[in-house]
Amino acid sequence: MDIETLEKVIEMLDASVEKVLKEIELDDPRGSEVEWYWGRRDAYTQFRDHLQKYVDKQVAQMETEQGM
Numbered sequence: 001m002d003i004e005t006l007e008k009v010i011e012m013l014d015a016s017v018e019k020v021l022k023e024i025e026l027d028d029p030r031g032s033e034v035e036w037y038w039g040r041r042d043a044y045t046q047f048r049d050h051l052q053k054y055v056d057k058q059v060a061q062m063e064t065e066q067g068m
Contacts, residue, residue: 007055010051
């Protein structure tokens with residue numbers, strides 16, 4: 001997967017995190033329901049962070065190769 005595609009996916013995950021936060025605000029969940037929302041948010045965030053680390057690594061590698 002190319003970096004531009006990954007950046008688009010990361011943007012989509014950011015939007016999903018924001019959507020979950022708005023849903024929590026609107027739905028005002030209680031008890032185990034709120035854990036479900038936080039679980040969704042955490043899953044999106046962890047996946048986004050994983051992809052971002054990959055992108056950062058690829059960019060650093062390209063910069064190193066260009067500097068040689």
